[in-house]
Amino acid sequence: MNPFPYGQGARAKAERSIVVLLLALAGCVAEGVKMDGKPAQGETVLLDESFSGATFDRRLRWLNPPPVVAVRDGWLSFSPGDETDFWQKTLDGGARDNGHFLFIELSGDFVAETKVTGEFQNQYDQAGLMLRRDATHWLKVDAENDPVGTPTLGVVITRETSDWSVSRPAPKEFFFRLERRGDLVEVRTSADGREWSLLRQATFPLSDPIQVGVFAACPIKAGLKVHFDYLKITRPPRPAKTP
Numbered sequence: 345m346n347p348f349p350y351g352q353g354a355r356a357k358a359e360r361s362i363v364v365l366l367l368a369l370a371g372c373v374a375e376g377v378k379m380d381g382k383p384a385q386g387e388t389v390l391l392d393e394s395f396s397g398a399t400f401d402r403r404l405r406w407l408n409p410p411p412v413v414a415v416r417d418g419w420l421s422f423s424p425g426d427e428t429d430f431w432q433k434t435l436d437g438g439a440r441d442n443g444h445f446l447f448i449e450l451s452g453d454f455v456a457e458t459k460v461t462g463e464f465q466n467q468y469d470q471a472g473l474m475l476r477r478d479a480t481h482w483l484k485v486d487a488e489n490d491p492v493g494t495p496t497l498g499v500v501i502t503r504e505t506s507d508w509s510v511s512r513p514a515p516k517e518f519f520f521r522l523e524r525r526g527d528l529v530e531v532r533t534s535a536d537g538r539e540w541s542l543l544r545q546a547t548f549p550l551s552d553p554i555q556v557g558v559f560a561a562c563p564i565k566a567g568l569k570v571h572f573d574y575l576k577i578t579r580p581p582r583p584a585k586t587p
Contacts, residue, residue, distance in 0.1 A: 386581025391448055393575045395420040400446075404557065404575075407445040411566075420446070420572040422560065429468070429563040432480055433505045440563070441479040443470075447557030448577065453525050456556050456577045459537065461517040464489040465567030471560035473520040475529070477550040480504050484559060485522065485531045485543060487514035489568075499531050499544040511543055522556065525580075 393401050396418050413422035422444065429440040462471050464487075472486030482502050487495040488510075497518070498510040511533075519534040527549040532540040556577065560570040 388579040389576075390450065390454060390579055391575060391577040394418060395572065395574060401448070403448050404446055405448075407447065407555075408442050410444040410560070418573065420558070420575075421569065423569050424469075424560045424562040424566060426566045427563060428561040430474070430482065430484060430500070430502075430559070430561060431506050431563070432502050434507065439479075443559055443561030445474055445476070445555070445557060445559040446575075447474070447476070447555040449553045449555050450577070451552035451554070452579065454556065454577050454579055455521060455523045456575070457519065457521045458558050458575050459517060459519045459573035460487065460558075460570065461573075462487070462495075462560070462568060462570035464493075464495050466562060466564045467492050468563040469495075469561075469568040470563075471568070471570040471572075472558070473522050473556075474559045475522055475524065475550075475554055475556045477554050481550060483522070483529060483531075483546070483548060485520050485533070486559075487518060497533055497543060501544075501546055501548060503548075509544060523580075 391401060391403070393404065395415050398415060400415055400420065408428070410422040411425050424444050428443045430443040431438065431440045433439060456473060456475070458473055460471050467490055469489040470486045472484055474482060474484040476482035480502060483499065485499045488498055489495045495514040496510050497512055497514050498508060500506050500508045515535045519537045521532040521534070521540060523530045523532070527547050529546050529548045530542065531544040533543050534540045558572050558575055560568060562568050
């Protein structure tokens with residue numbers, strides 16, 4: 345039995361491409377991204393990983409590789425191990441840094457984006473986007489299964505200790521975007537990849553280089569199966585100089 349029920353991923357991507365093309369022909373443009381898939385004027389593509397091959401971009405590396413992982417049909421799918429998490433000290437004093445994180449190392453400003461879906465099972469099951477300097481300096485945006493059965497969108501920022509802000513129930517499929525501009529980080533989410541809403545804005549100075557990518561964890565018990573459609577990272581154009 346295929347443990348990852350996404351064998352129709354290629355078809356789903358093709359169908360989504362048709363929708364995107366129709367939107368482009370209608371003159372609809374996503375926020376900051378050209379709907380033809382090409383970079384916006386002045387934008388530099390740093391990573392465009394669609395998980396459509398048997399492997400992924402060689403620049404991507406694992407922190408704590410998951411016990412079960414597959415790349416096929418346009419999806420990166422994996423199952424986190426038991427008692428895996430990213431959390432530092434708040435509430436229970438514990439320090440946990442054994443979640444699964446697939447990342448690329450970058451410097452400077454960027455916009456990172458992904459699409460996630462998953463089968464959440466146990467309390468605190470989580471999956472999303474992360475930027476990180478080290479074990480005690482990082483930010484993650486995710487859907488987290490708390491309360492059980494209702495994954496909730498939220499953001500954790502860790503500066504030696506972790507804080508956690510929660511927003512609203514996550515849709516079945518959800519998009520995350522992290523934008524770094526100097527010391528400012530903005531976190532956005534979308535249900536369709538076109539209309540984006542702000543989840544968090546924070547001053548978060550980190551020395552370069554930093555790591556950015558997708559992650560998942562099961563703090564209580566294994567059972568989550570998570571699927572990432574893509575990971576795209578761009579560098580926005582520099583603001584025009586004023587005379």
